[in-house]
Amino acid sequence: AENMETINRETLQADFDAFDISEEFGFLLEEPLTNLPDNYRVWMDLANNLTHLIKSRKLRDLVHEMPVLIPNLLSDHRELSLAHLALGFISMGYVWQEGQHAPAQVLPKALAVPYWLVSRRLGLPPILTYADSVLANWKLRDPTGDMEIGNMDLIFSFPGGESCRGFFIVSLLVEMAASSGIFKLNLSPSEFNQFTCCAFYESREIGITEFVLFPDHVDPTAFHGTLRIFVSGWRDNPMLPNGLLYEGVSTEPMFLSGGSAAQSSAIQCFDALLSIQHDDETGKDAFPSTSDPQKMFPGKAVIYLFFLKVFFLDYMPPAHCQLIETLSARPSLRDLILSCSSSDLCQAYNSCVSAMVDLRSYHLFAVQKYIVGPGNRTMGCPLRGVGTMLNDKGTGGSNLMGFLKGVCNTTKKALISDRPCVPRENTMSFML
Numbered sequence: 298a299e300n301m302e303t304i305n306r307e308t309l310q311a312d313f314d315a316f317d318i319s320e321e322f323g324f325l326l327e328e329p330l331t332n333l334p335d336n337y338r339v340w341m342d343l344a345n346n347l348t349h350l351i352k353s354r355k356l357r358d359l360v361h362e363m364p365v366l367i368p369n370l371l372s373d374h375r376e377l378s379l380a381h382l383a384l385g386f387i388s389m390g391y392v393w394q395e396g397q398h399a400p401a402q403v404l405p406k407a408l409a410v411p412y413w414l415v416s417r418r419l420g421l422p423p424i425l426t427y428a429d430s431v432l433a434n435w436k437l438r439d440p441t442g443d444m445e446i447g448n449m450d451l452i453f454s455f456p457g458g459e460s461c462r463g464f465f466i467v468s469l470l471v472e473m474a475a476s477s478g479i480f481k482l483n484l485s486p487s488e489f490n491q492f493t494c495c496a497f498y499e500s501r502e503i504g505i506t507e508f509v510l511f512p513d514h515v516d517p518t519a520f521h522g523t524l525r526i527f528v529s530g531w532r533d534n535p536m537l538p539n540g541l542l543y544e545g546v547s548t549e550p551m552f553l554s555g556g557s558a559a560q561s562s563a564i565q566c567f568d569a570l571l572s573i574q575h576d577d578e579t580g581k582d583a584f585p586s587t588s589d590p591q592k593m594f595p596g597k598a599v600i601y602l603f604f605l606k607v608f609f610l611d612y613m614p615p616a617h618c619q620l621i622e623t624l625s626a627r628p629s630l631r632d633l634i635l636s637c638s639s640s641d642l643c644q645a646y647n648s649c650v651s652a653m654v655d656l657r658s659y660h661l662f663a664v665q666k667y668i669v670g671p672g673n674r675t676m677g678c679p680l681r682g683v684g685t686m687l688n689d690k691g692t693g694g695s696n697l698m699g700f701l702k703g704v705c706n707t708t709k710k711a712l713i714s715d716r717p718c719v720p721r722e723n724t725m726s727f728m729l
């Protein structure tokens with residue numbers, strides 16, 4: 298039995314290596330580098346001083362003086378990740394330095410060309426993603442200390458002070474807590490049984506303890522008024538209706554969504570593992586008539602899949618995306634539990650679904666507090682994922698909320714109710 302355990306463990310390790318996740322760090326980049334080879338010092342100098350350069354409005358001029366550097370001296374994954382992160386921060390600062398009324402419409406060659414090349418090698422889009430700003434943007438103040446909020450810092454920051462740090466670091470802690478549960482799972486289809494569900498049972502707090510740290514560390518005004526613009530993208534964004542031209546890369550402008558925690562791999566993994574199907578069409582009206590999700594995804598879960606594909610999956614590291622696809626292709630855990638009449642398994646499953654409902658309910662509360670509440674609907678959502686698009690129907694945050702509530706409700710529908718199961722009591726306590 299011990300031998301079997303070792304073999305299972307090794308297979309599991311190989312699976313997780315292939316999907317680029319680890320037991321300790323989940324989806325986070327393990328010990329991100331904080332410096333690049335000397336050749337690329339100019340990128341590091343700008344990115345390290347970004348807040349100051351944006352505030353003093355010097356960044357654009359310095360970018361115009363930058364040489365075009367080719368990233369061929371970067372070899373290792375962590376070097377490429379740091380380059381993507383640095384070029385992402387500089388690009389966002391460059392585009393939004395003058396605020397919402399004067400965004401840059403062209404990304405100069407010295408930024409666009411290396412950014413494009415690094416992005417191609419990583420399989421990421423040439424825009425700041427959640428994988429950059431959260432998963433790869435952290436360091437410890439005291440390297441011997443713990444990964445807790447007081448001991449964590451960002452590698453690069455935008456204006457917004459403590460709220461900027463709080464926003465990215467709290468998101469990181471939610472992600473880490475959620476993804477640590479995933480490591481307990483067995484990915485091998487033949488072992489897809491009780492063990493899987495029990496592993497879930499152990500991880501039924503999917504990051505909620507960390508999520509509630511937001512209000513202590515992120516001020517809604519600083520977040521909404523200062524930070525949000527720097528994570529704004531150029532897809533369906535009325536501030537940049539013609540997208541952004543990457544000079545030296547293409548003669549056509551690109552349309553890319555900004556960074557959003559919706560690009561979190563952990564949450565999508567849990568949906569896939571728990572076979573939570575978002576077939577609710579509550580968000581239907583949130584999409585502009587120019588988008589045609591039905592064409593892209595014929596079938597039931599049209600809206601969510603459209604949302605997922607266009608705004609999130611293409612913005613995740615390919616290995617993480619593959620994990621979600623692998624898990625989604627497996628037999629449905631929910632069906633399996635329905636077919637074996639074990640009330641223990643059913644209860645374990647329901648506990649996990651309830652944890653997802655809790656998380657999404659609290660998330661709704663956060664969206665209300667940080668996006669809908671602070672008003673200024675013309676700006677759309679601070680995360681700039683699809684917020685503008687969702688808001689430009691003229692109903693402010695209501696469509697956005699409608700969509701997110703729809704996702705929360707479909708999560709709840711996965712609960713197996715006709716069994717002697719006891720859902721967690723506080724399930725909806727965060728609901729508005």
Ligand code: HEM
Pocket residue numbers: 467468471472508511556557558559560561564565657660663664667668678679680681682683684697701704705
């Ligand atoms: C103050 C904190 C947060 C705010 C204001 C916020 C806001 C939003 C907004 C506006 C959307 C709609 C999509 C978009 O426009 O990008 C969204 C979706 C989403 N967010 Fe957040 N978010 C926050 C934190 C988080 C965290 C920490 C996570 C998880 C790590 C998360 C996970 C998601 C997911 C998975 C979606 C897609 C909808 C769903 O599957 O429920 N968010 N969020």
